[in-house]
Amino acid sequence: MNNKPTIAVIGAGLGGAAAGALLQQAGYPTKVYEQAPAFSRLGAGIHLGPNVMKVMRRIGIEDKLNAMGSHPDHWFSRNGLTGEYQSRIPLGDFAHEHYGAAYITVHRGDLHELMVSTLDQENLFFDKHLVDVDDQGGKVRMTFADGTTEEADLVIGADGVNSQIREKLLGSEAPIYSGWVAHRAIISAEKLKAYDLDFEACVKWWSEDRHMMVYFVTGDEKEYYYVTGVPEPEWSHGTSFVDSSREEMREAFTGYHPTVQALIDCTETVTKWPLLERNPLPLWHDNRLVLLGDACHPMKPHMAQGAAMAIEDAAMLVRCLEEVGAHDYRNAFELYRTNRFERASRVQKVSHDNTWLRQDEDPAWVFGYDVFETPLKAPEAV
Numbered sequence: 414m415n416n417k418p419t420i421a422v423i424g425a426g427l428g429g430a431a432a433g434a435l436l437q438q439a440g441y442p443t444k445v446y447e448q449a450p451a452f453s454r455l456g457a458g459i460h461l462g463p464n465v466m467k468v469m470r471r472i473g474i475e476d477k478l479n480a481m482g483s484h485p486d487h488w489f490s491r492n493g494l495t496g497e498y499q500s501r502i503p504l505g506d507f508a509h510e511h512y513g514a515a516y517i518t519v520h521r522g523d524l525h526e527l528m529v530s531t532l533d534q535e536n537l538f539f540d541k542h543l544v545d546v547d548d549q550g551g552k553v554r555m556t557f558a559d560g561t562t563e564e565a566d567l568v569i570g571a572d573g574v575n576s577q578i579r580e581k582l583l584g585s586e587a588p589i590y591s592g593w594v595a596h597r598a599i600i601s602a603e604k605l606k607a608y609d610l611d612f613e614a615c616v617k618w619w620s621e622d623r624h625m626m627v628y629f630v631t632g633d634e635k636e637y638y639y640v641t642g643v644p645e646p647e648w649s650h651g652t653s654f655v656d657s658s659r660e661e662m663r664e665a666f667t668g669y670h671p672t673v674q675a676l677i678d679c680t681e682t683v684t685k686w687p688l689l690e691r692n693p694l695p696l697w698h699d700n701r702l703v704l705l706g707d708a709c710h711p712m713k714p715h716m717a718q719g720a721a722m723a724i725e726d727a728a729m730l731v732r733c734l735e736e737v738g739a740h741d742y743r744n745a746f747e748l749y750r751t752n753r754f755e756r757a758s759r760v761q762k763v764s765h766d767n768t769w770l771r772q773d774e775d776p777a778w779v780f781g782y783d784v785f786e787t788p789l790k791a792p793e794a795v
């Protein structure tokens with residue numbers, strides 16, 4: 414008989430899906446609850462560095478992702494106005510040899526669909542918006558917006574930047590609007606053929622206070638994608654994103670290189686997102702509740718490592734439960750926090766400062782990390 418504790422994961426985003434898949438693989442009776450009625454293929458891309466691909470290997474989808482994604486040879490940073498190269502960070506074969514896995518860029522929707530498909534579909538519940546948790550000592554009782562209740566021994570809050578579980582642990586507090594927005598657009602590569610320009614596989618165009626990151630999101634290089642960081646003093650829309658326009662893009666990137674102007678000219682639809690952050694949290698877990706990913710350390714996306722941190726968290730959490738024994742969950746959760754806090758907080762800080770790979774630097778501390786092999790640090794005795 415399976416005597417492992419029952420676990421509920423709140424949120425089937427990238428962090429929650431990774432946690433659910435790894436827990437189920439390790440034999441924990443795990444149910445995943447997601448508020449959305451279904452997922453759609455939102456127009457966005459995502460980088461998966463070798464540090465995340467090692468987790469994908471463990472989940473069993475590394476080959477599928479390698480087939481699905483684009484494999485840039487370099488991350489280039491270029492001056493947005495002159496086009497001058499500021500850094501050339503080797504990826505491709507170099508990433509395999511030095512960091513132990515590929516560096517790919519993919520469509521976020523394709524990645525998410527694949528990750529969610531690795532979950533036990535009978536224990537994945539959509540349309541389940543958690544409104545309350547009651548950690549009663551012996552069990553946690555969860556209440557959903559549809560009036561239903563469920564119980565689990567342990568509950569993982571993978572419920573994103575406005576996490577209910579974070580609120581339960583630390584009280585109500587809105588995330589901090591960073592003062593920057595991100596525009597996101599997917600462009601048909603067919604349209605770019607009209608230009609006598611080189612559209613590189615992974616390039617970030619920079620100027621003093623803004624940037625545009627550009628890459629392919631499919632292995633066949635049919636879809637090209639850009640995501641920006643542009644200052645905007647206030648976000649008063651009250652929604653998680655709004656429509657933007659080609660005109661707004663032209664204004665934001667006046668004077669930028671002809672390659673960037675071509676991308677704007679080819680833009681059909683573009684959305685605009687507020688970039689939200691929190692300062693490192695003083696508490697990651699309490700009794701039977703524990704946080705991961707954006708619920709715990711939301712950050713500006715300027716290192717392309719936010720989801721990566723959520724996925725690494727998931728892997729470390731399962732590793733610590735296995736290491737300590739899940740019935741000693743308090744110590745397992747503290748071991749998890751001890752082994753994630755410093756790295757996640759450092760990535761939050763570099764993302765905030767937006768300095769990552771702007772000039773040549775050694776990215777090995779991020780890409781070379783292996784969450785399954787890194788030696789575990791013991792929590793400080795209290």
Ligand code: FAD
Nearest residue numbers: 424426427428448460543573706707714717718719720721
């Ligand atoms: P989320 O992805 O937010 O998932 C949370 C899930 O919980 C959602 O599905 C939500 O519906 C569900 N949920 C919320 N509340 C409840 C509730 N009460 N009950 C039930 N379910 C609930 N990261 C990278 O690694 N690489 C990139 O290239 C990258 N680019 C980015 C570009 C932009 C513009 C932005 C904004 C972010 C980017 N990120 C990137 C960061 C990344 O998107 C996040 O860090 C990542 O999605 C966090 O994953 P998560 O699972 O913790 O949270």
